[in-house]
Amino acid sequence: MLWPGDRRFVFTIFDDTDYATLDNVGEVYRFLADLGFRTTKSVWPLRGTQPGNCPGQTCEDPDHLNWLLKLRDQGFEIGYHMSTWHTSERERTIAALALFEKLFGQPPSSMANHSNCGENIYWGAARLSGFAQIAYNLATHFRFASRFRDISKETRFFGEISARRRSDIVATLCSITLTRWRSVRSCHITIRRARMSITGSHHRKGTT
Ligand SMILES: [Zn+2]
Numbered sequence: 646m647l648w649p650g651d652r653r654f655v656f657t658i659f660d661d662t663d664y665a666t667l668d669n670v671g672e673v674y675r676f677l678a679d680l681g682f683r684t685t686k687s688v689w690p691l692r693g694t695q696p697g698n699c700p701g702q703t704c705e706d707p708d709h710l711n712w713l714l715k716l717r718d719q720g721f722e723i724g725y726h727m728s729t730w731h732t733s734e735r736e737r738t739i740a741a742l743a744l745f746e747k748l749f750g751q752p753p754s755s756m757a758n759h760s761n762c763g764e765n766i767y768w769g770a771a772r773l774s775g776f777a778q779i780a781y782n783l784a785t786h787f788r789f790a791s792r793f794r795d796i797s798k799e800t801r802f803f804g805e806i807s808a809r810r811r812s813d814i815v816a817t818l819c820s821i822t823l824t825r826w827r828s829v830r831s832c833h834i835t836i837r838r839a840r841m842s843i844t845g846s847h848h849r850k851g852t853t
Contacts, residue, residue, distance in 0.1 A: 658684035659757055662726050663699030667712055678719055687726035690741040690748070693723050698730030698760050718748060723752035732763035734798055738803045764801035780833055 648655050658677075660670075677684060689703040702709035715744030717723050727733065746752045758765035769789025770778050782790045 656680070659724055659755065659762065660685065660687055660688060661757070662687045662701055663730070663759070665701040667702065671712065674716060674721070674828055678721075683720040683722070685722040685724045685755060686713065687724040688713060688745070689726055689729045689759075690731045690744040691733075693706070693729040693731050695731055697729070698762075700730045703729060704744065710748065714749075722755060723749050723753070725756035727756075727759040727762045727764065730759065734802070735764070735801050735803055738764055738801070742803070764803060766803075 674686070689701070690705075692703045692705040694701055704710045704713065713723060723745075725742070725745060728738050733741065758768050762768075768812065769785075770782050773781050
């Protein structure tokens with residue numbers, strides 16, 4: 646893997662916007678900025694319409710949005726953390742990505758799945774294969790076995806939308822979902838698979 650400036654390694658932080666409000670994370674980012682870090686702040690473009698997993702402020706909160714824009718202007722990357730804190734249908738995801746682009750002037754270049762969102766890409770058992778997948782499903786009592794098991798039939802799929810905007814979104818996604826079961830090499834394999842899926846799955850819909 647090539648890093649900017651031919652560095653041998655990189656260090657960065659992709660935060661998790663769960664529970665985040667201006668009051669509880671503002672000071673953290675002031676600290677990071679003082680230290681010279683320009684890390685990634687994840688966001689939810691849309692406010693949730695139902696209770697869900699770890700709600701926090703979103704881009705629909707004006708004071709929060711103003712703060713996010715200032716972070717961006719300081720050089721922090723703004724990342725996508727799904728449309729909101731609960732599962733979103735495809736149309737809502739499309740709206741969230743469009744809003745992100747409108748607010749921040751460009752599509753997200755990085756994203757992270759938000760725990761139990763049903764539209765997560767390569768989540769749950771889909772991150773693994775072979776024996777590791779079987780072991781994972783047994784250990785989790787198959788609670789996450791249905792995450793993206795068949796892309797062509799997944800109604801919440803939005804990968805091809807991401808691909809039109811920035812395909813490297815998947816690379817970030819993969820690196821974030823690395824677990825101790827996985828290696829960097831397997832991450833590369835997953836990236837290739839994901840890119841193949843993204844570029845081919847929806848075009849092949851109905852034919853596979
Ligand atoms: Zn989260």
